[in-house]
Amino acid sequence: DARVTQTPRHKVTEMGQEVTMRCQPILGHNTVFWYRQTMMQGLELLAYFRNRAPLDDSGMPKDRFSAEMPDATLATLKIQPSEPRDSAVYFCASGLVKDGTTSQETQYFGPGTRLLVL
Amino acid sequence: KNEVEQSPQNLTAQEGEFITINCSYSVGISALHWLQQHPGGGIVSLFMLSSGKKKHGRLIATINIQEKHSSLHITASHPRDSAVYICAVRNTGNQFYFGTGTSLTVIP
Numbered sequence: 001d002a003r004v005t006q007t008p009r010h011k012v013t014e015m016g017q018e019v020t021m022r023c024q025p026i027l028g029h030n031t032v033f034w035y036r037q038t039m040m041q042g043l044e045l046l047a048y049f050r051n052r053a054p055l056d057d058s059g060m061p062k063d064r065f066s067a068e069m070p071d072a073t074l075a076t077l078k079i080q081p082s083e084p085r086d087s088a089v090y091f092c093a094s095g096l097v098k099d100g101t102t103s104q105e106t107q108y109f110g111p112g113t114r115l116l117v118l
Numbered sequence: 119k120n121e122v123e124q125s126p127q128n129l130t131a132q133e134g135e136f137i138t139i140n141c142s143y144s145v146g147i148s149a150l151h152w153l154q155q156h157p158g159g160g161i162v163s164l165f166m167l168s169s170g171k172k173k174h175g176r177l178i179a180t181i182n183i184q185e186k187h188s189s190l191h192i193t194a195s196h197p198r199d200s201a202v203y204i205c206a207v208r209n210t211g212n213q214f215y216f217g218t219g220t221s222l223t224v225i226p
Binding site (some may be wrong): 042043044045055056058059089091093105106107108109111112114 | 151153159160161162163166204206212213214216217218219
């Protein structure tokens with residue numbers, strides 16, 4: 001049963017600390033999305049990748065956030081330094097876009113990383 | 119003004135009722151997604167639409183591109199349908215916009 005995995009599931013840290021969240025997309029998927037969800041803002045897209053290249057990261061605060069795909073099986077989202085306002089649930093999703101088709105892939109969501117910055 | 123508006127915000131229904139959730143958007147889109155978020159927080163993608171209508175079990179999603187409107191229908195609703203339903207659109211520039219969600223409670 002293929003699914004997107006995220007680690008850690010929960011993270012509590014103090015402001016100023018670095019936070020790294022990891023995502024393992026479904027094997028064979030070539031797009032990866034990072035989302036953030038808060039009560040106030042709802043769901044927001046932070047960044048997404050296709051074939052490991054960043055396509056859009058306009059939703060991500062560049063001064064403290066960075067997203068990478070070191071290889072096709074791992075996506076990372078880092079916050080440095082973390083701030084209390086970064087407290088949220090961070091979801092990763094993956095999908096498959098077939099060559100020659102438009103960008104209309106179904107996304108499969110991971111369980112999320114619940115982050116609390118004190 | 120939000121690019122994506124959903125209505126209603128909250129909805130309570132009796133088991134068996136037919137339910138409609140609406141989504142209106144103001145941008146040109148390449149795709150519209152309906153997501154379901156369970157009380158435990160997990161998110162499931164229900165539909166991805168660019169035109170017409172899709173059906174999966176008791177769920178039906180329609181989209182009218184000219185009117186910039188989509189609806190999600192649930193037939194014969196069941197308590198396990200209780201969740202937050204989120205409409206999301208991808209515009210032609212590959213940016214995503216999200217509705218604030220519709221919280222559905224189905225009472226036995």
